[in-house]
Amino acid sequence: MYLLDIRNLSIEMTSPKGKRVKILDKVNLRVHAGEIHSVVGESGSGKSLLAKAILGFINPRWTVTADRLWWNGKDLLSLTPKQRRQVSGRDMAMIFQNPNSYLDPNSTVGEQLAEAIPAGDVRGTFLRRRVDRRTRVKRLLHRVGVRDHEGIMESYPFELSEGIAQKVSIAMAVAHRPKLLIADEPTTAMESSTRGQIYKLLARLSYLQDMSVLLITQDIGSIIPESQHVTMLYCGQLMESGPKDAILNNPRHPYTDSMIRMSMQRLDDLPHKSRLPTLPGSIPTLEHMPIGCRLGPRCPKARKECVQVPRVSKHEQHSFHCHFPLAEDDS
Numbered sequence: 001m002y003l004l005d006i007r008n009l010s011i012e013m014t015s016p017k018g019k020r021v022k023i024l025d026k027v028n029l030r031v032h033a034g035e036i037h038s039v040v041g042e043s044g045s046g047k048s049l050l051a052k053a054i055l056g057f058i059n060p061r062w063t064v065t066a067d068r069l070w071w072n073g074k075d076l077l078s079l080t081p082k083q084r085r086q087v088s089g090r091d092m093a094m095i096f097q098n099p100n101s102y103l104d105p106n107s108t109v110g111e112q113l114a115e116a117i118p119a120g121d122v123r124g125t126f127l128r129r130r131v132d133r134r135t136r137v138k139r140l141l142h143r144v145g146v147r148d149h150e151g152i153m154e155s156y157p158f159e160l161s162e163g164i165a166q167k168v169s170i171a172m173a174v175a176h177r178p179k180l181l182i183a184d185e186p187t188t189a190m191e192s193s194t195r196g197q198i199y200k201l202l203a204r205l206s207y208l209q210d211m212s213v214l215l216i217t218q219d220i221g222s223i224i225p226e227s228q229h230v231t232m233l234y235c236g237q238l239m240e241s242g243p244k245d246a247i248l249n250n251p252r253h254p255y256t257d258s259m260i261r262m263s264m265q266r267l268d269d270l271p272h273k274s275r276l277p278t279l280p281g282s283i284p285t286l287e288h289m290p291i292g293c294r295l296g297p298r299c300p301k302a303r304k305e306c307v308q309v310p311r312v313s314k315h316e317q318h319s320f321h322c323h324f325p326l327a328e329d330d331s
């Protein structure tokens with residue numbers, strides 16, 4: 001059984017000009033317990049919306065439909081908003097690109113971490129609970145690889161380096177031992193050595209706590225190396241999904257292929273004034289969503305058939321939505 005099983009999830013809204021638009025269009029996502037799953041797509045492809053739909057934070061004026069939105073075998077769409085909040089508060093957590101945007105600037109790290117420890121974990125007299133909380137905060141910092149416990153506990157968020165601040169935010173997120181951690185671009189703008197540390201930490205926590213990680217990123221070249229599965233989104237539609245090695249070594253969708261080429265091409269390797277190996281054009285606005293496959297106007301393989309939404313092709317766990325997929329030996 002999957003921990004998270006989403007089939008044909010669509011979110012429809014009314015655009016500022018009054019047009020009904022599907023900002024997510026029949027998206028599938030399946031995540032096993034303890035799996036690291038990367039969701040990749042350009043800005044505006046619907047990655048954060050997907051995360052919000054999982055957490056249940058969708059604008060109530062939008063229409064959410066799905067053939068299946070199951071969490072641990074439970075139908076999330078059948079829950080009341082209160083029950084839904086209980087499930088996501090207990091089982092899920094999220095970290096973001098800029099940890100300082102949600103760490104409280106006026107409290108020390110120690111105070112904030114102490115608050116994140118579930119009340120049921122500490123017992124006894126007031127004094128006993130205080131000591132117990134402090135011990136647990138230290139353990140939590142140790143779990144996320146922060147050695148200078150005392151110093152960091154007394155610090156305010158603005159005094160921390162970006163890597164330590166992200167580790168603290170991860171410690172807060174995993175304090176209640178969630179089953180799923182959604183990491184929305186947690187290392188964007190970080191140096192590659194800091195990114196490596198954060199990814200190693202997420203992979204270790206996933207392994208030790210049997211916690212699934214859903215990593216959201218724009219760059220396929222910066223997914224967690226330990227990712228087992230990769231899902232590619234474009235403009236609210238699912239392009240391709242499959243085991244990491246299949247996606248990276250044998251992409252079948254032109255979108256995935258172009259994202260891989262783009263991330264492999266280092267800027268300093270490019271001849272002077274040459275074009276970046278990216279798809280032409282840009283992601284369309286809500287008012288101008290192409291019909292059929294939304295990649296059509298930018299796709300090098302597009303033909304007239306692409307005005308129809310392609311059916312899914314499947315090879316074991318690898319699936320792709322394209323009328324003219326790349327041949328297996330094309331990549």
Ligand SMILES: Nc1ncnc2c1ncn2[C@@H]1O[C@H](COP(=O)(O)OP(=O)(O)OP(=O)(O)O)[C@@H](O)[C@H]1O
Pocket residue numbers: 023041042043044045046047048049050218286
């Ligand atoms: N609150 C909103 N109001 C109107 N449109 C929205 C809203 N949130 C998202 N959208 C639309 O849905 C599209 C997908 O947004 P989303 O934030 O999920 O993209 P993303 O892939 O996470 O992009 P990024 O990588 O830049 O965060 C956006 O292009 C936008 O048009």
